[in-house]
Amino acid sequence: MIIKDFSSFSKFLFELNPSSIFILSDTNTLQYCVPILIANIEILKEAQILEIEPGEESKSIEIASGLWESLIEQNADRNTLLLNVGGGVVCDLGGFVAATYMRGISFINIPTSLLALVDASTGGKTGINLNQYKNSIGVFQEAKACFIYPEFLSTLPQNELRCGFAEIVKHYLIDSEVSFDKLMFLNPFEIEDWSEIINENIAIKKRFVQDDLKEKGKRATLNLGHTVAHALEAFYIERGRPVLHGDAVAAGIIIESHLASFCNQKLLSEICFNQIFSYITEIFPRIDFEISDIDELIRLMKHDKKNNQSNITFSLLTKPGSVLLNYEDKELEIIKSLTYYLENV
Numbered sequence: 001m002i003i004k005d006f007s008s009f010s011k012f013l014f015e016l017n018p019s020s021i022f023i024l025s026d027t028n029t030l031q032y033c034v035p036i037l038i039a040n041i042e043i044l045k046e047a048q049i050l051e052i053e054p055g056e057e058s059k060s061i062e063i064a065s066g067l068w069e070s071l072i073e074q075n076a077d078r079n080t081l082l083l084n085v086g087g088g089v090v091c092d093l094g095g096f097v098a099a100t101y102m103r104g105i106s107f108i109n110i111p112t113s114l115l116a117l118v119d120a121s122t123g124g125k126t127g128i129n130l131n132q133y134k135n136s137i138g139v140f141q142e143a144k145a146c147f148i149y150p151e152f153l154s155t156l157p158q159n160e161l162r163c164g165f166a167e168i169v170k171h172y173l174i175d176s177e178v179s180f181d182k183l184m185f186l187n188p189f190e191i192e193d194w195s196e197i198i199n200e201n202i203a204i205k206k207r208f209v210q211d212d213l214k215e216k217g218k219r220a221t222l223n224l225g226h227t228v229a230h231a232l233e234a235f236y237i238e239r240g241r242p243v244l245h246g247d248a249v250a251a252g253i254i255i256e257s258h259l260a261s262f263c264n265q266k267l268l269s270e271i272c273f274n275q276i277f278s279y280i281t282e283i284f285p286r287i288d289f290e291i292s293d294i295d296e297l298i299r300l301m302k303h304d305k306k307n308n309q310s311n312i313t314f315s316l317l318t319k320p321g322s323v324l325l326n327y328e329d330k331e332l333e334i335i336k337s338l339t340y341y342l343e344n345v
């Protein structure tokens, strides 16, 4: 729910009446967002603060374990409430910690990055990374509620705004021709009021998650671009210089759209591919892997938890608003699309 002030959130907390409240934030959201909440919501003045370092590295078993310990040491019980105030990392990690602590306590997401506002804070996926394997440990558990205060975006760095925008690109591509046309005129760096875009994107995500929380069917549509993106992210985590999730997703959408357009079945029109290519390359930076890295990227794709056995599966766009699920690719075709990216972006 988008909120313009904090009265509905205050009321919700009051009615929930938890035995205690913990606020999980990273160093940045502790500085920029938590003080605004505490200043406006009386009941939060007594909340305990849990702080983690910003970044993907915090989505680890060590950090999760530290948080479980803090909760137990500070007497959190089964009626304790955890407020996740942050980006996708805080929401994923906090959701996982809450869902597993004492077999599950309630949590509320208060997303503060664009990516978390339009994506990570809804849909019930929580989890952490195992070494370089992204989100490989986790549970499906929906937040008790999600309160969205778009004003938090005012302190978000530009590169993080761009990253969140990658999921918006994905949503508008999978939604409809109308959304696709709208997208082609959006420049993330010129948007002043995000409310309408946030509302539309949450509605799109909910449409695909509804009735398929555990991704047995249509939810897989949301994986567009993500088979390649997760491999790129894992590849750079292994090398100790992580890429931003959204930048990996943007590259993934280009590479997978190329695959859809130039694979044997020619699933996506070349005109549409060219529009997507030009639009994304105007906004997002090139991911600099090399031809010699392609084998390793393929190996990582085979490890993707979305796959059946060792085939690589994709959710491929066939036209705006239409996605073919579980497309199993021949390695040769994905190699061509990875190479195309390297030679043309």
Ligand SMILES: NC(=O)c1ccc[n+]([C@@H]2O[C@H](COP(=O)([O-])OP(=O)(O)OC[C@H]3O[C@@H](n4cnc5c(N)ncnc54)[C@H](O)[C@@H]3O)[C@@H](O)[C@H]2O)c1
Residues within 6 Å of the ligand: 026, 027, 028, 029, 032, 033, 054, 055, 056, 059, 086, 087, 088, 089, 090, 092, 112, 113, 114, 115, 116, 119, 120, 121, 122, 123, 124, 125, 126, 134, 135, 152, 153, 154, 155, 156, 157, 160, 163, 164, 245, 246
């Ligand atoms: N659960 C899901 O459905 C889902 C969906 C998409 C992505 N994700 C996960 O989300 C994560 C990425 O999320 P992210 O891009 O939000 O990263 P993030 O949580 O690391 O946030 C990005 C950076 O922005 C800072 N930040 C956040 N809000 C801020 C604000 N208002 N002002 C100033 N700085 C702020 C953070 O401190 C961090 O440095 C990944 O781990 C990804 O796997 C989960």
